[in-house]
Amino acid sequence: MNQIAAVLGGLQQKISHGSTFIQRKYNEIGQAKFNLPEPVTAASLAAFEAEFNQKLPSEYQTFLELHDGANLFILDDGLGLVLHSLDQVIEATNEAIEYELIHEDFDHYWVIGEINEGYLLINREFAKTEDTPYMYWVFHELSTEEADPIGQNFGTFLEYSIIAQGNVFWEFKDFSIEKDNYFVDEETPEATVKPPMPIKFVDSVRVEIEYPISKTDSDYEYTVSIYEGKSGKERLMSRHEGGSRFNKLIEDVRNRLSGRQFHYSLINVFQTESRFWENEEETGDSLIINESPQKQGLSYDGYRAFADQLPRPLPGWK
Numbered sequence: 195m196n197q198i199a200a201v202l203g204g205l206q207q208k209i210s211h212g213s214t215f216i217q218r219k220y221n222e223i224g225q226a227k228f229n230l231p232e233p234v235t236a237a238s239l240a241a242f243e244a245e246f247n248q249k250l251p252s253e254y255q256t257f258l259e260l261h262d263g264a265n266l267f268i269l270d271d272g273l274g275l276v277l278h279s280l281d282q283v284i285e286a287t288n289e290a291i292e293y294e295l296i297h298e299d300f301d302h303y304w305v306i307g308e309i310n311e312g313y314l315l316i317n318r319e320f321a322k323t324e325d326t327p328y329m330y331w332v333f334h335e336l337s338t339e340e341a342d343p344i345g346q347n348f349g350t351f352l353e354y355s356i357i358a359q360g361n362v363f364w365e366f367k368d369f370s371i372e373k374d375n376y377f378v379d380e381e382t383p384e385a386t387v388k389p390p391m392p393i394k395f396v397d398s399v400r401v402e403i404e405y406p407i408s409k410t411d412s413d414y415e416y417t418v419s420i421y422e423g424k425s426g427k428e429r430l431m432s433r434h435e436g437g438s439r440f441n442k443l444i445e446d447v448r449n450r451l452s453g454r455q456f457h458y459s460l461i462n463v464f465q466t467e468s469r470f471w472e473n474e475e476e477t478g479d480s481l482i483i484n485e486s487p488q489k490q491g492l493s494y495d496g497y498r499a500f501a502d503q504l505p506r507p508l509p510g511w512k
Contacts, residue, residue: 198256201353212496216359227268234262238280245284251321253349267360274360277307300338310362398425398460408472412438440507461494463505
């Protein structure tokens with residue numbers, strides 16, 4: 195396995211375990227979104243080489259042969275690391291030339307993505323040999339005349355970006371204790387400083403869904419109970435009627451658990467049919483015994499695993 199595949203494999207393990215709650219500079223925190231699409235096609239590679247009469251640098255092509263672009267560490271504000279598909283690279287580069295983002299005297303760049311309100315660039319001249327770092331970055335409002343070197347080729351750029359959770363890691367070194375003041379000035383207006391958001395780390399959450407006594411009568415509702423705490427010692431945090439539609443109920447549960455202030459290591463979901471049914475014949479007792487109530491238990495390694503494969507209703511229920 196090559197290094198790029200190993201790095202992306204590690205990231206995918208992190209995502210599958212639900213470790214997607216991140217913190218970036220300036221107290222930017224939240225549940226991040228990720229997308230790693232299918233590999234690039236041979237047709238796209240051929241189209242790129244025909245368009246620019248140049249082969250891709252090997253590390254970048256290795257990445258594309260695993261995933262034709264990616265969205266990594268995207269928060270609610272839409273910021274994060276965006277790597278274009280190869281077809282989008284052609285389009286974005288040609289648009290940058292048309293709108294003079296790529297300066298006519300500094301036209302040796304491809305636009306391969308975006309990060310932190312700026313464009314990610316590959317210096318085409320440096321990429322011919324790969325002996326000189328070819329990754330560059332420029333603010334959206336500027337042109338390639340003012341592009342800043344990142345100091346890496348694609349492989350290390352990708353790995354460091356993942357470690358930095360989508361931050362512009364190459365700017366970290368610009369902070370100087372001699373000339374920069376890390377602490378907030380006491381006279382700074384409070385409105386300009388983001389207050390910290392408390393994060394609630396919960397070892398385990400248990401969701402118990404009790405089914406209504408009728409499959410057809412919408413007057414009867416599901417009951418949802420949510421417990422939180424140490425695994426096996428969770429405490430009841432909420433209990434409410436969840437309506438008569440299972441899909442709506444489970445979406446409501448997902449929305450609750452997606453709150454930015456929560457981080458769950460384990461999510462267990464238990465579904466149980468009622469021990470009694472409504473007597474639809476309306477003779478004798480209003481309730482009859484459910485001889486074989488269905489039960490189901492599911493376990494998820496964190497929120498992301500839960501959200502990606504939400505529980506389905508028990509057999510026979512819609």
